[in-house]
Amino acid sequence: MEKTDKRKFSGGNGAPATGxxxxxxxxxxxxxxxxxxxxxxxxxxPRCESSMRIDCEEFQGADGQVQIRHACACGHxxxxxLERRREPRKPARMFGVWARASGGPKRSMIVxxxxxxxxxxxxxxxxxxxxxxxxxxxxxxNNGQRVPVRKKLRVRGADGAMVRGEFIPMGPMATETERAxxxxxxxxxxxxxxxxxx
Ligand SMILES: [Zn+2]
Numbered sequence: 001m002e003k004t005d006k007r008k009f010s011g012g013n014g015a016p017a018t019g020x021x022x023x024x025x026x027x028x029x030x031x032x033x034x035x036x037x038x039x040x041x042x043x044x045x046p047r048c049e050s051s052m053r054i055d056c057e058e059f060q061g062a063d064g065q066v067q068i069r070h071a072c073a074c075g076h077x078x079x080x081x082l083e084r085r086r087e088p089r090k091p092a093r094m095f096g097v098w099a100r101a102s103g104g105p106k107r108s109m110i111v112x113x114x115x116x117x118x119x120x121x122x123x124x125x126x127x128x129x130x131x132x133x134x135x136x137x138x139x140x141x142n143n144g145q146r147v148p149v150r151k152k153l154r155v156r157g158a159d160g161a162m163v164r165g166e167f168i169p170m171g172p173m174a175t176e177t178e179r180a181x182x183x184x185x186x187x188x189x190x191x192x193x194x195x196x197x198x
Contacts, residue, residue, distance in 0.1 A: 002058045025167075035059075047076040048066065054080060061190055089115040090189050094140025097164075098123065101152060111139050116186060118153060118166040126161045143191055147184040150177075 027142040033041040044050070050072065059066045059082055066082040093113040098121065108124040119137065129135070138150045153165030170178055 012090075020117065032081045032083060034102075041080075041082060043080065044077060045072040045074060045076055048072060048074040050070060050074065088189060089113045089120075094139045094142045096121075098135050098137045098153075101134035101136050108137070109137070111193070112162070114168075114185065115187065116182075118156070118164065120162065120164045123161045123163060129155045129158050129163060131155055131157070134168065135163075141184055141188045143188055143192060147181075147188075149181045149184060151181060 033043055035041050035056045039055065039060060041056050042055045043052050043054060045052075052072075054070070056066075059068075068080040068082060069077060070076040070080050074084065091113050094114075096109055096111060097106040098109050099106045103108050109121045111119050111121045113120045121137065133155045135153050135155060136150070137153055138148065140148055142147045152163075152168050152170045154168045155162045155163060155165050
């Protein structure tokens with residue numbers, strides 16, 4: 001049986017856990033866990049393999065990747081990187097342009113919804129796109145500041161002129177501009193602004 005324990009871990013971003021300070025051999029093991037729709041995550045201790053479910057609700061709105069230090073009942077401490085699979089999507093009506101990453105004409109578009117992971121947009125004209133094709137999108141977040149966002153997307157599906165895509169890194173290293181875009185999107189998703197497009 002799995003048990004839920006709220007005490008054996010503590011805050012994100014490397015905050016100290018309440019359990020033993022570190023693993024006895026000094027190595028830091030890491031594990032990636034996924035938050036389930038019920039806002040819990042299942043952990044498996046790399047040493048004793050016992051599993052446990054933790055409550056992650058407090059990290060739901062956190063910016064960026066959440067790092068949790070977890071100490072198992074067996075005394076083993078390790079780092080977890082929490083992934084959030086179910087991202088809230090926000091309906092939108094934001095004007096912009098898109099183009100194939102390989103080049104070609106820019107097309108107008110309207111972003112219809114947005115999450116941390118990607119967008120769904122309506123292209124001015126229907127353009128055949130292959131699954132996984134990389135494209136570049138640029139639009140303004142329609143909150144008070146109208147922050148410009150430029151992101152690379154991988155096409156996940158297209159239905160007529162409606163295209164769904166997932167954000168992917170622009171290049172091997174994220175630039176400060178790219179990180180600023182991600183923060184602006186995260187802020188936009190949490191704010192009540194920009195809902196006039198519903
Ligand atoms: Zn353990």
